[in-house]
Amino acid sequence: MGTRAVLAGGLAAAAVLAMPALAAQKLGEVQPPRAPEQVYAKVCGYCHGRNVGPVILGRHLPAEAIRYVARHGQNGMPAFRPSEISDAELAALADWISRADARTGEHGQ
Numbered sequence: 001m002g003t004r005a006v007l008a009g010g011l012a013a014a015a016v017l018a019m020p021a022l023a024a025q026k027l028g029e030v031q032p033p034r035a036p037e038q039v040y041a042k043v044c045g046y047c048h049g050r051n052v053g054p055v056i057l058g059r060h061l062p063a064e065a066i067r068y069v070a071r072h073g074q075n076g077m078p079a080f081r082p083s084e085i086s087d088a089e090l091a092a093l094a095d096w097i098s099r100a101d102a103r104t105g106e107h108g109q
Contacts, residue, residue: 066094
């Protein structure tokens with residue numbers, strides 16, 4: 001085996017050994033929570049208010065009920081894991097939804 005092959009093999013092995021450390025660093029990073037309006041627009045608003053799910057803004061639903069259904073799912077609504085919506089984001093989102101006014105452009109079932 002030539003020097004090049006040994007060197008390439010050693011670099012490949014080092015890269016493979018470094019991958020778990022890099023992945024752990026990424027997993028361990030704490031991202032700042034997204035604003036409730038941003039989470040609603042990217043996650044909730046796709047269905048709620050577009051005739052897929054019920055309109056939830058302006059109904060003054062209890063924040064606790066919103067958190068529960070978002071985490072556990074209900075009927076056709078999927079459960080959202082903490083890796084998708086953090087606990088802090090979900091708490092802020094549920095409070096925001098429970099106080100939000102209805103939007104005239106939204107319609108649902």
